[in-house]
Amino acid sequence: MLNKHDFLNLTIFPHRSLSKKGFTILMCIITFICLTGGAIFWFLGAWPVFGFLGLDIVLIYFAFKINYRSGEMYERFQIISQKLRILRSFPSGKMQIWELNPYWAKTEIVDINSNHKQLMIHSKDKSVSVGSFLNNYDKQKLEKKISSSLRSFRESQTI
Numbered sequence: 001m002l003n004k005h006d007f008l009n010l011t012i013f014p015h016r017s018l019s020k021k022g023f024t025i026l027m028c029i030i031t032f033i034c035l036t037g038g039a040i041f042w043f044l045g046a047w048p049v050f051g052f053l054g055l056d057i058v059l060i061y062f063a064f065k066i067n068y069r070s071g072e073m074y075e076r077f078q079i080i081s082q083k084l085r086i087l088r089s090f091p092s093g094k095m096q097i098w099e100l101n102p103y104w105a106k107t108e109i110v111d112i113n114s115n116h117k118q119l120m121i122h123s124k125d126k127s128v129s130v131g132s133f134l135n136n137y138d139k140q141k142l143e144k145k146i147s148s149s150l151r152s153f154r155e156s157q158t159i
Contacts, residue, residue: 007079007102007156008149012142014133016071023064031057075130077146079153086121086128098128102153107143119143 038050072091084102100123110118119139
């Protein structure tokens with residue numbers, strides 16, 4: 001909950017379209033199909049196919065686990081103590097922190113190409129690219145939210 005001195009306290013995460021329950025159901029279906037197909041090939045005398053289908057199950061499982069691990073990344077935006085703090089946390093545990101002056105900060109969406117935009121936050125001599133894992137629509141929503149918070153901060157400083 002924001003108090004009257006908190007202008008921005010926001011955390012964003014990458015979107016994952018398959019839930020943990022959906023992943024479990026998908027893996028059960030894949031396992032059933034591969035084991036059933038493998039059993040058929042085994043009885044037909046092509047027993048090595050059974051091993052390859054088992055390998056498929058393992059590889060698909062680990063591919064999804066790697067994908068879910070990348071979803072553990074997040075970015076946090078806060079305006080506290082006269083600073084705009086941007087914290088980026090990676091799945092490895094590494095963190096990057098930028099502190100910008102919110103009075104001079106501004107947001108900008110830069111067109112990289114027709115399908116990709118980049119959200120930048122500039123403050124004096126620093127620029128930070130944020131929300132790289134968001135789609136273009138969500139980047140625009142984030143840009144409006146941060147801009148509005150920065151505007152509220154500046155207005156409170158002039159009073």
